[in-house]
Amino acid sequence: ILGSKSLKNFCITWIMVCIALCVILLCQLLLRSQDQSAVIERSNNSLDMVEMSGFVCGYISCVFYLGSRFPQLYKNFQRKSTEGTSYLLFALAMMGNCTYGLSLVLKMPATESFRTLYFLHHLPWLLGSFGVLFLDIFVTLQFLLYRQRKERQSGLVALEVEPLLVSEEPA
Numbered sequence: 001i002l003g004s005k006s007l008k009n010f011c012i013t014w015i016m017v018c019i020a021l022c023v024i025l026l027c028q029l030l031l032r033s034q035d036q037s038a039v040i041e042r043s044n045n046s047l048d049m050v051e052m053s054g055f056v057c058g059y060i061s062c063v064f065y066l067g068s069r070f071p072q073l074y075k076n077f078q079r080k081s082t083e084g085t086s087y088l089l090f091a092l093a094m095m096g097n098c099t100y101g102l103s104l105v106l107k108m109p110a111t112e113s114f115r116t117l118y119f120l121h122h123l124p125w126l127l128g129s130f131g132v133l134f135l136d137i138f139v140t141l142q143f144l145l146y147r148q149r150k151e152r153q154s155g156l157v158a159l160e161v162e163p164l165l166v167s168e169e170p171a
Helices: 004-034 049-067 070-079 087-106 112-121 123-156
Strands: none
Touching: 004 049, 049 123, 070 123, 087 123, 112 123
């Protein structure tokens, strides 16, 4: 496990990389819009720099998005508890990822030749949404498993928090 300082440095580095990629993509989009008169005809199968940047950003997003669930899954597993974790957050994220992924699938073209190209162009977002949905199922299982374990343990041991008799001494 990474120490807290190295984890912080890792996160800062990745944030800087993402910011740099976004700035590069924005500059490319601005240059592209200014130079519409010099557009060279290209084939449908080739990718220009802006599209390639979009794919790179999509895959980086997919990695971050999928990676976002592993720390929570691991922490829950280590503690054998989901205490302090909002299940509503995961339930809403599951619904959002399910509907987003379905919107991509349902929008798929009817023609087989276009379907393959569409699928490849949307692969990072499909992997991100359905992959995180799959990982959120494991978080849901942890909520169920650890809730049952907590209920069994709390039924066995009743701890007294406050004393039954309180001495009343004048202040």
